[in-house]
Amino acid sequence: AQTVTQSQPEMSVQEAETVTLSCTYDTSESNYYLFWYKQPPSRQMILVIRQEAYKQQNATENRFSVNFQKAAKSFSLKISDSQLGDTAMYFCAVPNTDKLIFGTGTRLQVFP
């Protein structure tokens, strides 16, 4: 069965600092994308960043970047210059045919 594992249930970081959230997965898919979604207290699921698994280059989106290790099936999210608005649940997600498989999430608290 396809699995997505987020081993850090909770993390905290001080404003302006950098934090890395980890995610490992198992998939039999090829040529797929991987995703990080953010769910703030409003509960809206918002796309943070996506990584094309067939590309060597790590994706970057402003303060958010990915460290993708395909052989290790690892897909971590780095948040630089953390802001109070980054406080949220973060989910990594991997496709399995017609659906996304989500990890259990990491609750990130950014404090002043």
Added chain:
Amino acid sequence: KAGVTQTPRYLIKTRGQQVTLSCSPISGHRSVSWYQQTPGQGLQFLFEYFSETQRNKGNFPGRFSGRQFSNSRSEMNVSTLELGDSALYLCASSSGVDRRQETQYFGPGTRLLVL
């Protein structure tokens, strides 16, 4: 483009009742997926519709059903509600062409409370 919309946003029902939730995808998107989110089970896939056909279904009882209309809007129905159906129901839309390589965009969700 307008985002994914879901109605209603909040719903309170009692056990045994049935409920219908609605989702309107992003214009041009033909695929709508439904997910259930609970504190205990996390995010679980319910089903996916593409061009009015159910393409995939998760491991949920037959009380959970859905449909998709010609304009890609989708509805999800839960019959004979149980307390355990209390959850946030999220729908997501995408083009539906290649689910491995496309982004799903989520609506704000419908919070269902079953009393």
